Amino acid sequence: MKTFLHVLLLMAVGALLVFTGCDDDPGKENVPELITEVTLTFTPAGGGSAVVVTATDPDGDGPQDLQVDGPITLAKNTTYVLTLELINGLLDPGDDGYYITEEIEEEADEHQFFFRFSEGVFASPTGSGNIKDTPSTPVGTINYLDEDDNGRPLGLSTSWTTDNVTVSDKSFRVMLKHQPGLKSATSTSLDGETDVDLTFVLHVN
């Protein structure tokens, strides 16, 4: 009887010892999905210095708010090429995944940028852009300069021509949608999941 109890005890204690020695040192994760910095570069088609604005969110999902610089100040009657650059600042520039722009190019058939802007700012495109609030929101066209393998727009590069008016405190919104299996000839800004949604103040002088 006593030996029986001993065997039980030994077995249990032994098992406890076997399974306790596995407290390992956790490794730091790369976090390639996090976008901490989005840069908009408006380059005048006719030459001249580019207009650059950046939105930075150093803590990702942390409680600190996004820092948006700007305003975007464009010249009247000018055509610009807008290029977008997305960076994950928690990684080092040499790391895979630092330049998120590259990943979006690789997955162009699942991504699309959408834009909304105050009406009357641009001569081309006209209207107020292609971001929808509801399925029935009317949308305009955007001058996409790039496309995916299926010939559908991507939007890392777009063309914008300002109108011949001086305006201030207008808005310019950029949205990136991830649309795996959803991007199609009829997909809109309401499809898929939002990767980027930023609004800047826009002036035209």
Next chain:
Amino acid sequence: MKLLLVCFFWLWAVLAHSQCAYTLSGTVATEASELLSGASVELLPGTAVSSNEQGVFRFENLCAGSYRLRVRFIGFEPYEATVQVPASSSLAVILIVQQTLLDVVEVHDHFEHVAKTNNYKTLSGKELDETRGLSLGEALKKISGVSTIQTGPAIFKPVIHGLHSQRILILNNGIRQEGQQWGAEHAPEIDPFIASNIIVIKDASAIKYGTDALGGVVVVNPADLPTQKGIGGEVNMVAQTNGRAGTLSGMLEGGSEKFEGFGWRVQGTGRKSGDSNTPDYILSNTGFTEFNFSVAAGLHKKSKGIDFFFSRFQTELGILKGSSISSTEDLRTAMEREPPQYTQPFTYAIENPRQEVAHNLLKVNGHLHTDYGDFKMQYGFQYNTRKEFDIRRDSLNFIPAIDLELITNTLDAEWQQHTSKRFSSNAGLNTLIQINNNLPGTQRIPFIPDFTNYAGGLFYTGKLNLETWLVDFGVRYDYRYYNVVGFDFANRPYTSTYSFGNASFSFGATRSFKNRSAFITNLASSWRPPHVSELYSFGVHQSVAAIEYGLLLDETTGKVLDLNTVDFKNEKALKWVNSWHVANDRVTAEVTGYVNYVFNYTYLRPSGVTQTVRGAYPFFRYTQTNASFLGTDLFGKFNATTALSVTGMISLLRAYDQTNTDFLIYIPPNRYELGMEWKKSIGKNGPALTFEATALYVDQQRRAPRVVTVNEILDAYGNQQDPFENDSRNFDFLAPPPAYFLLSMQAGTSIWMGTTKLFILVRASNLANAAYREYTNRMRYYADEVGRNIALSLKFSF
């Protein structure tokens, strides 16, 4: 269809030839006329049942002949007698309190988990058979006072009197179930087919099992291992129309002639379901695959015994794809869209977002009877893994966003002593060593950190038998130590160590009356140390557009703080439950009233809006408050005639945030259920058929927090305002869904074919195919509940 027809014809053929239609029933009581529920009643050769809450047992569809009846209950002398079928009247079995030490063979009787002064309810026998094909959480809804927190059609978590997750203790075969139970979409990793009965203890007095039982305890009990030679088993098959789901479960058990007292059992279950559907559309990506098995063996001698048990639970389940959102605007779009985004034709395929969960349990327990009392020791090893896959970019889709392993060792020792005829006591020690690891490679900042958890507890309980009164009391002290290693929002490492300690107590009394009724009162104070997730959570949960911050994350900088610098107190609950029940030939009734006051109730409270690159996001922070839960459970069954009975069940609950004079979110609304059962024998000696119809009415949750819509949040944010800055009352994105009414019907029969018993049940739920939404389902923002479902269950016992 053809198969179904063949099946029916075959059934008719069997029915036509069956001559075994006798019923044997009776009650089990003590000498003091106290009814014993949960007694093991065996009719040999053949079958075994447990007596119900009213001490009643019943065997149906018996062939005429002579049987051996054996009734066992812990602490009582076994009763054995030869009975003749048909019997002239109902049997009255009186068990005599055991004077000597317990007989070895039945020492691991499952009802040792429940004290007579507990308010508990058992699901066993036919009632349990009727839940076959459902998950554990969903099956428990049959018990009044129990509801579920749900994520889609596959994830059900039990809620007892308004509390769930870390506030409910689940005992799986005597071992504390340790999984990632902190998540509202993390269902208990248990195969309900291992259970021969499931007990829900609704008071907080299960002091033997340690912290966390603030809401109650769910005890999942396998049947005793056989101790006599011979092989038996059962096969369960369930087919369901909704989800085109199938379940197959088999069990084989036996005893040995060579080794006296040796018994074994092997058991396995497979479940597969495709996309479920609402009355109007498919719920895409809600299928699941489950595979579970268990092996048990035991050797029981006169004064000692040992048991081994191993079980594995493994599931892969999809989460409604349309609920995958990553910004507040996505949430608005998803809430307005019906059917949800990504809805496609039915498939069994499971895509992201999905979960892969496995749970392994190894248990060894031994017991020993000496002149100094009974000793019991058990060791449990649990290995739990959880992978959650989100819709991500590119190759990240193939790696989990959450990848956790949880290793738990428990060692429990217990000493039970019968000091005198009147007094018995129980003392014990529980220890736990647990390691939680984030497996590297998720490419995301871990939602919860790695941790090591050492816990220990000591308890003492005493039971005093004063004839009409039965009194018990218990005290307990627990200690827990955490060592935490994690990464904050900026991927900077942090480490901390904490310890928590506190005492719990319970007091219960039962007064039995001659008219087969009893009054039970139970007052218990329990506590729980915080879970690491409540202290350190960081990130966005699957399918909820809200960021969650642990209690220790600084409000402005997001840095991890030291526990000693924040205002934190352990959560404690004081729960008082009173119930009265009666059972006689005509009426079975139970009335339970409870109040549970939870001090420092830790919950997610809306705290503000933060802007990320993906847009504005509301964030929730774990905060503490004092909360009260006040409720009533009513159950009544009235046998109008021998054929017809009416059952009613009501669960009422009001929960309140006392500190902030506010309502709490996700509190189950009031439920009302009315059922009718009709029994009929086919022919003179044919098998009995039962028909049941049930109407369920679930009221709208009228005590819900205010509504702050996504538009209001976005508009306020657009105007540079924080909608929660000056008003941090709880809120919900949508108002609670309206009340709903569901009808269900079922018909069942059991047939003897030689020594094989076949139980057949056809069940139709949501018969009217009503489109409705459940307040406590987190998918209610996106889609309706499942529509009509017709299930056919077959159970062969041999």
